[in-house]
Amino acid sequence: MSSSLGLYAHIPFCLRKCAYCDFPSYPGELDRREDYTQALIREIESRGEALGHPPADTLFIGGGTPSLMAPQQMAGILAALRAAFPWQVGMEASCEANPESVTPDFLDALVSGGVNRLSLGAQASQPRLLAAIGREHSWRQVERAVRMARRAGIKNLNLDLMMGLPGQTAAELSDSLDAALALGPEHLSCYSLILEEGTALFDQVEAGKVTLPDEEILLEMDALTRSKLATAGYIHYEVSNYARPGRECRHNLNCWEYADYLGFGAAAAGFYQGRRRKNPAGVAGYLAGQAPEEEAVTPDDARFEQVMLGLRLTKGLEAARFESRQGLTLMGAYGQVIKRHTAEGSLLWEEGRLRLSEAGRLLMNQVLLDFLP
Ligand code: SF4
Numbered sequence: 001m002s003s004s005l006g007l008y009a010h011i012p013f014c015l016r017k018c019a020y021c022d023f024p025s026y027p028g029e030l031d032r033r034e035d036y037t038q039a040l041i042r043e044i045e046s047r048g049e050a051l052g053h054p055p056a057d058t059l060f061i062g063g064g065t066p067s068l069m070a071p072q073q074m075a076g077i078l079a080a081l082r083a084a085f086p087w088q089v090g091m092e093a094s095c096e097a098n099p100e101s102v103t104p105d106f107l108d109a110l111v112s113g114g115v116n117r118l119s120l121g122a123q124a125s126q127p128r129l130l131a132a133i134g135r136e137h138s139w140r141q142v143e144r145a146v147r148m149a150r151r152a153g154i155k156n157l158n159l160d161l162m163m164g165l166p167g168q169t170a171a172e173l174s175d176s177l178d179a180a181l182a183l184g185p186e187h188l189s190c191y192s193l194i195l196e197e198g199t200a201l202f203d204q205v206e207a208g209k210v211t212l213p214d215e216e217i218l219l220e221m222d223a224l225t226r227s228k229l230a231t232a233g234y235i236h237y238e239v240s241n242y243a244r245p246g247r248e249c250r251h252n253l254n255c256w257e258y259a260d261y262l263g264f265g266a267a268a269a270g271f272y273q274g275r276r277r278k279n280p281a282g283v284a285g286y287l288a289g290q291a292p293e294e295e296a297v298t299p300d301d302a303r304f305e306q307v308m309l310g311l312r313l314t315k316g317l318e319a320a321r322f323e324s325r326q327g328l329t330l331m332g333a334y335g336q337v338i339k340r341h342t343a344e345g346s347l348l349w350e351e352g353r354l355r356l357s358e359a360g361r362l363l364m365n366q367v368l369l370d371f372l373p
Pocket residue numbers: 013014015016017018021022023025063064065098
């Protein structure tokens with residue numbers, strides 16, 4: 001079984017904080033972008049050296065808002081990543097961007113530096129919904145960004161959409177999906193809004209100022225998304241992700257299949273040779289050279305994590321991959337739980353893989369609880 005290595009680089013800057021966001025992203029720190037670039041490059045170089053320059057298969061530059069970086073800053077980061085971790089033939093290199101800040105120069109720097117996949121945060125086509133979650137862009141800017149990306153030579157494009165937004169109806173989600181499909185993306189991520197404590201939206205909901213769609217509407221939205229995208233020729237390959245055949249995001253697939261990845265930059269996490277590492281979350285701490293947190297993953301946790309990630313995939317968890325990574329079979333680790341859930345119909349065995357059935361997919365969290373160590 002081949003092993004893959006993914007790279008993740010985090011760009012923590014944003015223009016302002018979206019109402020639902022609890023990602024490590026920091027408005028008001030834009031003047032630190034150059035210092036951050038230099039620190040990120042130093043981290044990439046020194047860890048490449050320390051690890052003996054292992055080759056990489058995938059890269060994901062996420063944020064935050066990578067498109068707030070200057071083109072020459074992105075060029076420097078990409079050159080460092082390529083020098084420290086030689087890119088394998090067929091490398092998938094993705095970068096996130098926001099529609100309001102992406103420019104032709106930024107895209108040219110990405111493409112010249114080897115990026116071949118762009119992920120745009122589109123979220124919804126209705127101005128009312130974009131305003132409700134504090135997004136800065138309009139749908140017109142999404143369309144313009146897609147045109148720019150295609151002109152720059154990006155042939156693999158993802159659009160992020162969100163469901164479960166304040167007051168959002170299934171009809172509005174349907175319109176957003178139609179607007180996204182009209183742009184011909186190779187990949188669509190349709191995330192359910194998760195209300196996180198500490199966000200502005202959480203406070204608004206707690207104060208009764210905003211209402212989120214109820215469970216029934218969410219189920220309708222989920223069914224609508226799956227049927228509309230299946231009709232349009234997209235494969236539903238992971239809980240929230242849809243792709244044209246062969247255009248699944250390989251970086252994320254590798255993470256769900258429990259392959260190793262290295263994370264660089266503030267708040268970036270990694271999992272490499274059985275150890276987890278997390279860099280300091282804040283820009284100041286990262287620039288000051290604060291030490292990362294590191295720990296060995298216990299065998300029980302490693303088994304559970306591989307099951308939890310693998311069952312997110314529609315095709316499920318490959319039994320042989322589990323055995324080669326964990327040193328025991330799936331039945332050896334979880335025989336009783338698997339027997340019970342297959343008898344009840346929430347889990348299925350198919351072609352050497354364990355996967356959630358249609359009914360099990362809706363009960364995923366309850367099924368996973370039974371696998372907890
Ligand atoms: S653009 Fe993304 S990372 Fe930045 S605040 Fe909004 S959701 Fe968070």
